Amino acid sequence: MPLLLEALQSYKMSDLKELEDLVVQVRRDIVRMVHKVNSGHPGGSLGCTEFFVALYNEVMELKADFEMDGIGEDVFFLSNGHISPVFYSVLARRGYFPVEELNTFRLIDSRLQGHPTTHEGLPGVRVASGSLGQGMSVAIGAALAKKLNGDDHLVYSLHGDGELQEGQNWEAIMYAAGNKVDNLIATIDRNGQQIDGATEEVLPLGDVAEKFRVFGWDVLEIEDGNNLQQVIDGLAEAKKRTGNGKPVCIVMTTMMGNGVDFMMHTHAWHGKAPNDEQLAVALEQNEETLGDY
Amino acid sequence: MTKYTDQGKQDTRSGYGAGMTELGRTNPNVVALCADLVGSLKIETFIAENPDRFFQVGIAEANMMGIAAGLTIGGKIPFASTFANFATGRVYDQIRQSIAYSDKNVKICASHAGLTLGEDGATHQILEDIGLMKMLPGMTVINPCDFNQTKAATIAIAEHHGPVYLRFGRPKVANFTPAEQKFEIGKALLLNEGSDVTIIATGHLVWQALLACENLENQGISAEVINIHTIKPLDEKAIIDSAKKTGCVVTAEEHNYLGGLGESVARTLAQNHPTPQEFIATKDTFGESGTPEQLMEKYGLNNKAIEEAVLKVLKRK
Numbered sequence: 342m343p344l345l346l347e348a349l350q351s352y353k354m355s356d357l358k359e360l361e362d363l364v365v366q367v368r369r370d371i372v373r374m375v376h377k378v379n380s381g382h383p384g385g386s387l388g389c390t391e392f393f394v395a396l397y398n399e400v401m402e403l404k405a406d407f408e409m410d411g412i413g414e415d416v417f418f419l420s421n422g423h424i425s426p427v428f429y430s431v432l433a434r435r436g437y438f439p440v441e442e443l444n445t446f447r448l449i450d451s452r453l454q455g456h457p458t459t460h461e462g463l464p465g466v467r468v469a470s471g472s473l474g475q476g477m478s479v480a481i482g483a484a485l486a487k488k489l490n491g492d493d494h495l496v497y498s499l500h501g502d503g504e505l506q507e508g509q510n511w512e513a514i515m516y517a518a519g520n521k522v523d524n525l526i527a528t529i530d531r532n533g534q535q536i537d538g539a540t541e542e543v544l545p546l547g548d549v550a551e552k553f554r555v556f557g558w559d560v561l562e563i564e565d566g567n568n569l570q571q572v573i574d575g576l577a578e579a580k581k582r583t584g585n586g587k588p589v590c591i592v593m594t595t596m597m598g599n600g601v602d603f604m605m606h607t608h609a610w611h612g613k614a615p616n617d618e619q620l621a622v623a624l625e626q627n628e629e630t631l632g633d634y
Numbered sequence: 635m636t637k638y639t640d641q642g643k644q645d646t647r648s649g650y651g652a653g654m655t656e657l658g659r660t661n662p663n664v665v666a667l668c669a670d671l672v673g674s675l676k677i678e679t680f681i682a683e684n685p686d687r688f689f690q691v692g693i694a695e696a697n698m699m700g701i702a703a704g705l706t707i708g709g710k711i712p713f714a715s716t717f718a719n720f721a722t723g724r725v726y727d728q729i730r731q732s733i734a735y736s737d738k739n740v741k742i743c744a745s746h747a748g749l750t751l752g753e754d755g756a757t758h759q760i761l762e763d764i765g766l767m768k769m770l771p772g773m774t775v776i777n778p779c780d781f782n783q784t785k786a787a788t789i790a791i792a793e794h795h796g797p798v799y800l801r802f803g804r805p806k807v808a809n810f811t812p813a814e815q816k817f818e819i820g821k822a823l824l825l826n827e828g829s830d831v832t833i834i835a836t837g838h839l840v841w842q843a844l845l846a847c848e849n850l851e852n853q854g855i856s857a858e859v860i861n862i863h864t865i866k867p868l869d870e871k872a873i874i875d876s877a878k879k880t881g882c883v884v885t886a887e888e889h890n891y892l893g894g895l896g897e898s899v900a901r902t903l904a905q906n907h908p909t910p911q912e913f914i915a916t917k918d919t920f921g922e923s924g925t926p927e928q929l930m931e932k933y934g935l936n937n938k939a940i941e942e943a944v945l946k947v948l949k950r951k
Contacts, residue, residue, distance in 0.1 A: 412708060412709065416707065418704075458736070460735055467707050477700070478704065486704065489665070489687070489710065
């Protein structure tokens with residue numbers, strides 16, 4: 342059954358078990374979505390499942406109806422748009438659109454494009470992303486607008502670690518610190534992998550947290566980004582640190598492909614879909630909790 | 635012919651600055667961004683009067699375009715300005731994804747377009763920007779002709795929802811359109827009625843077209859002059875109607891003939907009323923250092939070149 346937005350108006354799960362169930366269900370959604378169309382990016386999606394579930398169901402203050410302006414509520418920007426499966430699944434299960442629509446992922450005439458876009462009017466998405474390295478600038482702009490509007494809600498963003506190889510990020514990182522954009526919490530998904538292999542082999546990123554620190558950000562780390570409690574605590578701590586003159590960065594270590602054993606410890610599943618047998622194994626490892634779409 | 639008087643030479647970028655000053659006073663949602671070129675873009679008054687609504691991003695144009703896109707999400711109307719080269723070619727993908735594809739209400743305001751920025755040379759003289767911007771779905775492309783029209787265009791685009799590329803220049807040129815004018819996006823302006831040939835010009839070349847028109851009249855040639863300040867959406871009806879009347883066309887622009895106004899006119903006519911056409915534009919080349927007048931002479935972008943093109947196209951009728 343689709344969850345109606347009205348029903349979710351005051352929806353806030355405090356019970357960790359319920360959130361854990363949602364994590365498992367979102368994992369099922371991810372592997373089923375990419376399997377159906379034999380394309381998409383399951384690895385990074387699975388690695389960030391706990392983050393998305395915590396952010397949308399425990400951390401962000403959201404209005405019942407989606408409005409592009411996002412005035413009077415927290416807003417989120419996904420910069421590494423290729424992990425659209427986890428984004429779509431969590432948006433649908435949070436009530437932004439019917440969960441059945443996950444069936445249309447990457448199909449012709451769908452609102453669920455390969456990479457997220459505002460172009461088809463999908464509720465929950467505020468900017469297109471996919472060409473990497475642009476999300477932090479957009480998040481900064483939205484944060485500046487909040488300040489101009491006297492709106493004390495926060496702006497959250499997520500970025501892949503490999504994505505930091507794009508130079509625009511460093512323009513944005515410099516700007517946010519220099520201009521005290523302290524209503525922004527940017528999370529880096531430090532899974533250490535990118536398409537061609539380990540980030541430290543393709544183009545070493547080194548100490549990401551230290552880099553943000555020397556640029557003038559307030560940085561905290563989530564050691565295990567696939568531990569739901571740690572993610573919730575880390576986001577809560579980050580929230581506390583806003584409003585103090587510095588943008589806040591979370592460096593979150595995750596496991597690409599988390600929750601599906603054969604997709605873990607490798608970059609092979611960055612942009613590859615499982616076949617029928619592999620899907621069966623993945624689903625066996627993540628038994629249905631809240632109902633498949 | 636209809637008489638136009640130069641009210642005193644002024645730069646079109648100062649028209650942008652004057653428009654911004656007015657918007658600063660009348661529209662609280664308008665915000666300005668600049669990438670270390672405040673003086674060149676003439677927005678000092680806007681900044682002095684609205685310090686909280688100005689964002690200096692430094693020499694970081696990609697970040698500027700992204701921040702501008704983000705500001706719209708809180709209901710702001712960002713005017714992001716720098717030199718045309720850095721406002722388009724340098725940040726094409728940022729404009730494409732974060733602004734155009736995302737349908738963000740960003741106004742990209744670009745000074746120093748074309749050859750006439752002069753001595754700095756080809757690194758700063760973009761002749762491809764109209765083509766780059768008009769190819770983006772949903773992007774409005776405007777190239778006003780003088781100070782007064784640039785000011786009016788600046789004010790008008792704040793009322794238009796959607797991404798806009800507003801292109802203007804550095805040198806002081808004739809200011810001949812009315813001080814008080816309502817700028818209508820997409821509406822061609824018939825500056826002179828004629829019967830032998832249609833000259834369709836944009837930007838700095840509009841004044842040159844009027845000078846050419848006067849000289850042609852002395853030779854007994856009646857030229858119709860149309861000011862196309864909006865290259866996209868193009869006022870196709872005005873172009874087709876005039877071509878039907880005169881039977882031949884010269885287009886004039888400070889831009890490469892690949893991708894510019896001339897090609898938009900040619901496509902329109904090819905589909906609706908095939909007409910002989912000559913192109914006053916740069917011919918697939920980079921610019922170089924020199925004074926604006928020297929460059930316009932060397933690259934064939936002045937009234938003399940327009941007159942020669944008219945004589946040529948008349949023979950093809």
